[in-house]
Amino acid sequence: MAIYINNTKKVTNMLVNVNGQKKKIVSAWVNRDGVPAKVFGSDHNYMIPVTANSYIAKSRGKSFKLTIPDKEEISCTATANDHISLSGNMVTVSQNAAVGSVIPVRVSSDSVSYTVNIIVAPDISKNSYEIYDSNDLVTLRTIVNHSAMNDVSQNARLMNDIDLSDVCSPTAGNWIIISEYHGIFDGQGHTINHLYMDVTGANYAENYETYVGLFGKTNGATIKNATLNGSVTGRSGSTSKNMYVGGFCAYSTNTKLENLINNASVYALYPSSASIAAPFYAGGICGYSPSAEYTGCTNNGIVQGKRYSGGICGYGGHFMNCHNTGKIQSLIGDAGGIGGRNGGGIWTTGCANTGTIIANSGYAGGIFASGSYVSQCHNWGSISSSRQSAGGIIGSGGRIDECYNNGEITASGQSSASYAGGIVGSALNEVKNSYNTGNVTGYHAAGGITGCQQTAYVSNCYSIGNYKVNDSGNAYGSIIGYSMNSCQLINCYALTSRLHGGNAYAVTKTNCESVSESILKTYAHKLGDKFTDDAHGINGGFPILAFQTT
Secondary structure, eight states, X not given: OOEEETTTEEEOOOEEEETTXXXXXXXXXXXXXXXXXXXXXXXXXXXXXXOTTEEEEEETTOEEEEEOTTOOSOEEEOOSOSSEEEETTEEEEOTTOOTTOEEEEEEEOSSOEEEXXXXXXXXXXXXXXXXXXXXXXXXXXXXXXXXXBOSSTTOEEEOSOEEOTTTSBTTTBXXXXXXXXXXXXXEEEEEEEEEEEEEEGGGSEETTEEEESSEEEEESOEEEEEEEEEEEEEEOTTOXXXXXXXXXXXXXXXXXXXXXXXXXXXXXXXOTTSOTTSOEEEESSEEEOTTOEEESOEEOSOEEESSEEESSEEEOOEEESOEEOXXXXXXSSEEESXXXXXXXXOEXXXXXXXXXXXXXXXXXXXXXXXXXXXXXXXXXXXXXXXXXXXXXXXXXXXXXXXXXXXXXXXXXOSSTTOEEESSEEEESSOEEEEEEOSOEEESSEEESSEEEEXXXXXXXXXXXXXXXXXXXXXXXXXXXXXXXXXXXXXXXXXXXXXXXXTTOSOEEEESOEEOOHHHHTTOHHHHOTTEEOOTTOTTTTSOEEGXXXX
16 A cells, blocks of 8 residues: 655555565555544555456546455456456556456455456546447446446436437347436437337336336436437236336436436336236336426327326426426326326426327326426316316316416216316315316316315416316306315306306305406406416417416
């Protein structure tokens, strides 16, 4: 090891007398905050302790020393090649080495010998691996999947657009996921083209759970500033375990996903023999993310899943300024333009959907199928559920502030739970400062703002869209279609006198009225400070929300 005397004189070789023999000191114990800690000495080169089957990632031109803990007089041997050079326990990666090469090196002492695998890593700058092509990305995957010791954790940057068709395609085979990612992946505005996966869960599973996407699992990671093109498909086989399918990642925790664009198609499919109870999560950006944050992400691809399908994420997450344009479909569960299901009391803001949303059996919503708190979001897409509730913003649940819907909403299921609402299909909390201009059709109930209001209140809202029900009942109204419990209408306006359904529970109305189109166009001031006049005609002259002008 090396020490300095008076901070100037460097001593690189220290010897001790052991039973009359001189021995070189290669490590020492120090006291670190009261805890003994072993340190390895080095001169200008890394000293890397190794064990059996270790993986070490080093870029071209790097030199380092290998040592075996508690052993001395280390030597290294390798099959002759031009990728590395060896001198004692010193290893130097050639400047001409092929990135991605994995070179086995035998590291030996007088009593033990290990094989260590040296991965020739991509070049490094700004504390990140530089990814120029598909081979570099495959090498990053090798480093991550082998938990290789390296110089930059798992950080990587795309240096240009890359094409994966030479490593994954219907003929080349499936992309193998980057399995456990914890670093910062910065696309720097570049595009990953031709990602291809079409895998069956039984053959592509971890603990019988299937992860399908560019990244499999991420934890504490950041993935940002990239566009993805291709096709991502997960098939369950006959397994009843969970399946997670996403464009960029399958399953994320404590991860930040920023400024990502997915154009890839995403499918989480199952045969008729698969268990209905097994959750299948499909999302354009990520399949499942109970604690991830999404900012400025967009999905343009088709997303189709068995249970929970979302344009950005199938289940969970916190979303800001995200947008979906793709067709989203759930075969037997929930579908949402931004998320399939969301909860946890976290506000989602600034999101929009213009895609078609279809839930064959579950809830459907322009932003979320169910759950969550939503503000300053809007929907222009067609939203439909063939069994449960459908809403322009949320299918069921949630708390709404400053949202609007212009899309057509349909809940066609022939059941007593088939509610359609311009803003919320079945509302569990308050809805305020919102408006609807879209047509609403429900089998059992239809409302311009909420199809079914289960509790709380609707305030500072208006609706000008048409509404109707397909059964023989009268649970329809320009604001509320049906109230399951007592609720309040406060400061709400419509073009018809039927503000709520005729068979509703007690609805208390305060400062609510039916007015003409010309009068309603002047009512921004009555609706409150979240509204303003439509000075530029973006809403046919009817009041708009103030955030629409910014």
